[in-house]
Amino acid sequence: MNDSVLNRRRFLTLTGGATLAAGLAACTGTGGDTAAAPAGGSGNGSKELRLFTYEDNSTIDLVKAQVKAFDAQNGTTTTVDSLPGSGAAVYPDKLRTELLGGKGPDVWRIWGGQIGAPFVKSKQAMDLSSYYTKFGWDTRLNPAAVQGMTFDGVKGGVPFIVNGIGGWYSQAAFAKAKISAPPKSYAELEDMNAKLVAAGITPLGAGGKYGWHVMRLFEYLLETSAGPELHDKLLTGDESWDRPEVVTAFTTFKKWQDQKWMPAGAVGLDPADVELWYVQGKAAYTITGSWTEAQGIQAGGKKSADFGVFTLPTDHAPDRHSGFVEGYMVNAKAGNPDMAAALIDFIVKPDTQKALKVTSSAVTGAEPDKSTLPLSYEYSQGAGKQPFYTIQDQAFPKKQADQYFAIQSDVLQGKTAPAEAAKKMQDVIKGWKK
Amino acid sequence: MKRRTRHGGLVAWGFAAPALLVYLGFLVYPALNSLWFSFTDWDGLSASYNIVGVDNYTSMVDDPVVAQAALNNLIWAVVTVVVPVVLGLALAVVLNGKVRGKPVLRLIFYTPAVLPLVSVASIWGWLYNPQYGAINAGLRAIGLDSLAQPWLGQDSTALGATMVAAIWLRVGFPMLLYLAALQGINQELYEAATVDGAGRWQQFWHITMPGLRPAHYVVIALSVIDSFKVFDLIYAMTYGGPGTATQVMGTWMYFNVFQYNQAGYGTAIAVVITVVAIAVSIPYVRSQTKEASA
Numbered sequence: 180m181n182d183s184v185l186n187r188r189r190f191l192t193l194t195g196g197a198t199l200a201a202g203l204a205a206c207t208g209t210g211g212d213t214a215a216a217p218a219g220g221s222g223n224g225s226k227e228l229r230l231f232t233y234e235d236n237s238t239i240d241l242v243k244a245q246v247k248a249f250d251a252q253n254g255t256t257t258t259v260d261s262l263p264g265s266g267a268a269v270y271p272d273k274l275r276t277e278l279l280g281g282k283g284p285d286v287w288r289i290w291g292g293q294i295g296a297p298f299v300k301s302k303q304a305m306d307l308s309s310y311y312t313k314f315g316w317d318t319r320l321n322p323a324a325v326q327g328m329t330f331d332g333v334k335g336g337v338p339f340i341v342n343g344i345g346g347w348y349s350q351a352a353f354a355k356a357k358i359s360a361p362p363k364s365y366a367e368l369e370d371m372n373a374k375l376v377a378a379g380i381t382p383l384g385a386g387g388k389y390g391w392h393v394m395r396l397f398e399y400l401l402e403t404s405a406g407p408e409l410h411d412k413l414l415t416g417d418e419s420w421d422r423p424e425v426v427t428a429f430t431t432f433k434k435w436q437d438q439k440w441m442p443a444g445a446v447g448l449d450p451a452d453v454e455l456w457y458v459q460g461k462a463a464y465t466i467t468g469s470w471t472e473a474q475g476i477q478a479g480g481k482k483s484a485d486f487g488v489f490t491l492p493t494d495h496a497p498d499r500h501s502g503f504v505e506g507y508m509v510n511a512k513a514g515n516p517d518m519a520a521a522l523i524d525f526i527v528k529p530d531t532q533k534a535l536k537v538t539s540s541a542v543t544g545a546e547p548d549k550s551t552l553p554l555s556y557e558y559s560q561g562a563g564k565q566p567f568y569t570i571q572d573q574a575f576p577k578k579q580a581d582q583y584f585a586i587q588s589d590v591l592q593g594k595t596a597p598a599e600a601a602k603k604m605q606d607v608i609k610g611w612k613k
Numbered sequence: 614m615k616r617r618t619r620h621g622g623l624v625a626w627g628f629a630a631p632a633l634l635v636y637l638g639f640l641v642y643p644a645l646n647s648l649w650f651s652f653t654d655w656d657g658l659s660a661s662y663n664i665v666g667v668d669n670y671t672s673m674v675d676d677p678v679v680a681q682a683a684l685n686n687l688i689w690a691v692v693t694v695v696v697p698v699v700l701g702l703a704l705a706v707v708l709n710g711k712v713r714g715k716p717v718l719r720l721i722f723y724t725p726a727v728l729p730l731v732s733v734a735s736i737w738g739w740l741y742n743p744q745y746g747a748i749n750a751g752l753r754a755i756g757l758d759s760l761a762q763p764w765l766g767q768d769s770t771a772l773g774a775t776m777v778a779a780i781w782l783r784v785g786f787p788m789l790l791y792l793a794a795l796q797g798i799n800q801e802l803y804e805a806a807t808v809d810g811a812g813r814w815q816q817f818w819h820i821t822m823p824g825l826r827p828a829h830y831v832v833i834a835l836s837v838i839d840s841f842k843v844f845d846l847i848y849a850m851t852y853g854g855p856g857t858a859t860q861v862m863g864t865w866m867y868f869n870v871f872q873y874n875q876a877g878y879g880t881a882i883a884v885v886i887t888v889v890a891i892a893v894s895i896p897y898v899r900s901q902t903k904e905a906s907a
Contacts, residue, residue: 268852272871275658297874301658381744387766388852444743444763446855447771452742461745578873585856592767592855 225514228257228522231277231284233270235263237474241535249525255518260284264451267294267572268389278303278510285513286522291327291338291504292573293580299335304508308334310520320527323566324541327504327573337523338506338541339532343563344395344570345500346489347471347554348464349457352380353487356463361489365403368492372440375463383435384462386453387446390572390584395466396435397587398501398571401428403493407568414574416612420605429590429597436591446588455479458486466491469538469547469555469563476554488554490562502567504541539563575611582607644887650880657876669881679882682860685772689861690840693779698832700780701787706821708788709795719792723785730782734849737778741765765851768858775850775859782846783839787832794828795821834897841890862886 234242239261246257262273267290275298277283283303289295298304311317311334317325321341328336346361353359356378362368375382387393402410405424412418413425435441442448442462455475456462465471469488476486490498507526509519525531532545538555540546547555572580586603589595595603651669655662673679704722708715725733740747741764749761764774802820811819844863847853853860853868860868862882870879 268872275871278658297656297658301656302660303658388854442744442763444766447763447766447851448742449738452738576873578875581857581868581872585854588854588856594768 223514226255226518228255228286228513228515228519229284230257230259230286230288230522231274232259232261232288233263233266234261234288235474237478238535239263245526245531245534246522249522252525253518253521255522257522266389266391266451271297274298275303282512283510285510285515285519286507287510288505289336289508290573291324291336291506292569293576294573295328295336295506295508296330296576298508299330299333302511304335305511305513305516306333306335307337307509307520310337310509310524314520314524316524316527319543321541321543324504324506327569328506336506336508337527338504339527340505340537340539341502341541341563341567342468342470342505342539343500343502343558343565343567344399344466344468344491345558345562346464346491347457347467347475348487348489349460349462350485350487351460352457352463356380361487362492364492365494372435372438376439381439381442381456381462382464383441384453384456384465385441385445386448386450387584387588388449390580390587391450392453392466393441393446393587393591394571394580394584395501396441397428397432398568399466399491399493400431400435401425402495402499402501402568404428404431406493406495407497407499407566410568413608414569414571416608420608421602425601425604426597429587429600432587433590433593433597446591469552469558472552472554473536473538483552483554486554488558488562490565497566498562499566499568500562501570503570503573506541579607579611647880648884650877651884653877655876656874657870657879658874662877665877669878670885672878673881673885678857678860678865679862681857682862682865685859686841686843686861688772689776689779689843690837692776693783693840693843694833694836696780697783698787698836700784701789701832702791702825704784704788705791705795706817709792719788722788725782726785726789728782730845731849733778733782734846737774737781738765738850741774766855768855771851771855771859775847778850779843779846783836787836790828790832791825794825798824830897830900834894834900838890838894838897841886841893 230242230246232239232242239259242261243259246259249255250257262270271289271294274283274287274289278298289298295304299306316337320338324338324341325334327341328334328338348361352375353361356371356374358371358374362371372382383392383396385392385396401413401424404427405413409418409424413420436443436445442453445453453462454465454467454471457465458471458475458479458481467475472483472486476483490500493499507523509516509523513519526535527542529540529542529544532540532542533548536548536552537545538547538552539559546559549556571583574580575583583604586595586600586607590597590600650662652664652666653662654665654668708719708722712718728736739745743749743761743763743766746764748764752758752761762770764770798821802824803816806816806820842863843861844867847859847861847864848867851859853864857865863886866879866882866886868879869875869882873879
């Protein structure tokens, strides 16, 4: 039965007493009758735009400079607001609060997959198909990235970043453990970890609060044990998780904790604190994306030459890595959607991408600058050209991703055996697919 | 005429009206709105939703995280009320006596209470870091390596570890109230008791404790209500984890409303939290009402 305003109003009238007043106010939202209308209007032609993003101090000034250039060309006034360091666990909440509390930003940056999906499904974000045609984005942007911003056939976002996850390491740590080159096979990776532990160095700097690094490790181990085809079927629920390959992945996962290849209690550590351990000399490597070169190594006053990046070896062909997409969406209630789309088009031009120092752009012709970001360039020309599997925060809705992480946490603590974990994970997927 | 006087008349209502309007607009209306959404399957973003009756409330019975969160809330309420109140009382009694550097000590004990909760969470997060945190470093320095733990990274210690931070944070508040109340107890009672041969312990139980009765009401009631509202410290320190080990009703409500797109279910949890908080605060409200009318 669909809600009607009358029903809600009648309810509110009937319950006019204030018996449950105190405290409930903390959990209110705007009514369903006030939510966004579907896209399609041409807006009011406003010359004022607002862009909401999550850039940190190392990049926000670059964004503001480019937006200023756009404004100069188009006679617009664009405000840029940022919520730095919040990550996918918090930023979408702030965005949704803004959208429910009022007009919200005209354009916002967001991750693809299941993180961006609710905004399109609820029609808070505009269907951008007509702008794809108008600006020719299909031919200018990485097709896999466009797919990551397409939701049930609706092109709800414009990707500008395709991030690939790799192993970023300290040359000094490798030298101390007498490791001459990064691993080429999973067996070599395990040998490398053992050498690092023997040399008194924590191999993998990993923090699992919010699920981040720990889930990155598990999805890599699952790709290694299951292989590309089965892994993809597991993510879509087309194959059961209650199978030997998944049990193997959980078993190996526990081994990483037991062998001290990652910090004790990694599940409780904040990834923001731990990710830079490899730069600070507290760990040998981490699992992360190319942003770490500008935001971690160089922002920390270190030289790229003292670090390196390798593909986490899966022993399969193609040697895929975990990857995810970021892009922009347009508010379905934007006052001037044409101008909002024009702003995105400006941002996804190769020159703008280079000016923004995007290290893993989804835009053709916007590869990272070899001289300023040598490691990102190296990654983009090697592993970056390989296909990727969807990072599991984006492969599953947030609720299922949290349940998935809870199972991983229980395995690491020895509370759940690998075989039982595989069964539990199948239950999670079954519940999602119902 | 008598009736008119009893209710203060129109003038009194006139003065109260602005505040009442704010109360109705910003508390009662949103609260009832939330109650309405608890009977729907609204996802928190879409323009439409369905009415599902009491399904959200019955679903809570089958939700294992709700059971865990409710238990955690209970443990949290007992520990973070009893321990800070007892410690706060002890500190107040000590600081009310002849102690050197009293103002400085009061400041030290009360300082955590004025710190932003996110800062408190960060401070304790660093202290608990299994490899580089001061707590494990201290244990290792005195040869107790075996006691060094990943405090926030395992189910068995995560809730306890966050409660220690909460206790540290909360001791200052009861201490301050008890200190104020202690200064209101007539000193002649202690002098008379001393003359009668009463020991310190007897004086504490028969003079101090009865003299603090009004303060007990305030301290305990506010502490209990505060404990039911726990959210920020858990959110910032553990994010409800590992897994769901430190979820409390407040954080589970938040996860459902804001992260899982289950606003209907989340608001049902909020309603339950509110009903429990109101039930718990009834004795306090009654005591205050009696006091006011006495």
